[in-house]
Amino acid sequence: MTRKMLVDGDLDKSDEEEALYDFDLFVIGAGSGGVRASRFSAQYGAKVGICELPFHPISSEVIGGVGGTCVIRGCVPKKILFYGASFGSDLEDARNYGWELNEKIDFNWKKHLHKKTEEIVRLNGTYKRLLANAGVKLFEGEGRVAGPNDVEVIQIDGTKLRYSAKHILISTGSRAQRPDIPGQELAITSDEALSLEELPKRAVILGGGYIALEFASIWRGMGVDVDLCFRKELPLRGFDNEMRALVARNLEARRITMHPWTTITELVKTEEGIKIFTSHGEEITADVVLFATGRVPNTKRLNLESVGVELDSTTGAVKVDEYSCTNIPSIWAVGDVTNRLNLTPVALVEGTCFAKTVFGGQPTAPDYDNVPCAVFCIPPLSLVGLSEEQALETATGDILVFTSTFNSMKNTVSGRQEKTIMKLVVDAETDKVLGASMCGPDAPEIMQGISVALKCGATKAQFDSTIGIHPSSAEEFVTMRSVTRRVSPSKPKTIL
DSSP: OOOHHHHHOTTOOOHHHHHHOSEEEEEEOOSHHHHHHHHHHHHTTOOEEEEEOOBOSSOOSSOBOTTHHHHHHSHHHHHHHHHHHHHHHHHHHHGGGTOOOOSOOOOOHHHHHHHHHHHHHHHHHHHHHHHHHTTOEEEESEEEEEETTEEEEEOTTSOEEEEEEEEEEEOOOEEEOOOOOTTGGGOBOHHHHTTOSSOOSEEEEEOOSHHHHHHHHHHHHTTOEEEEEOSSSSSSTTSOHHHHHHHHHHHHHTTOEEETTOOEEEEEEETTEEEEEETTSOEEEESEEEEOOOEEESOTTSOTGGGTOOBOTTTOOBOOOTTSBOSSTTEEEOGGGGOSSOOHHHHHHHHHHHHHHHHSSOOOOOOOTTOOEEEOSSSOEEEEEOOHHHHHHHOSSOEEEEEEEEEOHHHHHHOOOOEEEEEEEEETTTOBEEEEEEESTTHHHHHHHHHHHHHTTOBHHHHHTSOOOSSOSGGGGGTOOSOSEEEOTTSOOOOO
8 A cells, every 4th residue: 555644544643734624534425335434534533524415305416315325215215115015915915824804905105105204304314413423514515526625515505615624535326317218208217216196007117127126026016017128138137047037937926017128219298198119119108107227426516527536437437446545645435426336335334444544544445255235126136145157257167056946935825926046156166155145035134144154255065064944944045955057167157
């Protein structure tokens, strides 16, 4: 490490140097990464300021809120809707367990929406208190970089405040993008989808990633007729092919209409609703069209180019080194704005490592190995480590694949025909477990524990020697004894 500040620690500064700046650190963006970095930096003794746009569930260039995407218009409200949607099938299945549900059961979207909004408002206040308790000064307004050591905060009334800081941290996250097609203004993004005044009767979703599948499951669970259009043969490109295929079958089993190899070419407003024209010549009419076609780093209005900060030419992401520092030594960036691994827990780790590096005198780079993740479709998919396809790309020898596919005990009584699948990918020579994945009820809860094992370098023999919890789905991970297939890297499976 060549930067002197990383070796010496930032708090060994003279009184003269301390008086030179208004803040030791100024953070632009109070999402997960920014709040974590500011709090931990303050705990090391740094004088910290942070700015964030005024609160609103639906973000724009001038509104946002402390807590950021995850808390206000991402993970948290999505999971609340996921829970609400899951009750629908649970109530159906309850009849076969002896529950006499004789009356028609209705879903009250407005009540659910109100509860969701109450929770994100509460969390917004909680995050503000966390900052205040840590001694971090919060400014409400739009932040911009005015120089290598200067920031400008534009308040709601247009007043411009200017502050100097020894270090500036960019943590403005990302924003949903819209494909450039005729009528694209008629569609909504995930922001609006989480706050719709009325639940649609029919929805069309464009996209095959996390957000598309999650909203397809949520809306279908609430009784909405859903059409899902995606560009490939299977959704969730980049995930394990076997898992992708099961997810698609489960979505179809829940009566979501799948449109593979399909894009939307035009949207037209009609008296009946929104007419959707697809690349296959289909015409679908819906109340709502959701674009779930990815997100882009939120760097457009930060004025970074004027001070020489390098951005990715394709995505606009802030370029950083392994310690989250840009090419300007005083300017740093963490979270989705860097477009590294766009997950909330990763942003938290990056914020923690930043604080240790700059103010703790402990140069620390984030560790991106074996990061678990989950897709909250119904039932959910979760994984950690390498997929079968990824393992084959990097393997020097054979890969052993262990799988278990079954109907869960809950489904055998309820009669629901919906498979659970579990999978372990193992290096044949070392016996090390390279990856684990699961699609089925409670998959994220189970995978969190499995991720600890992979982080510790667990072998298949250690999985086999572990006693399972019976009866549970999770025990399948320690009872898969027979190899499903042995695959050579010379003959990799096709990525669909």
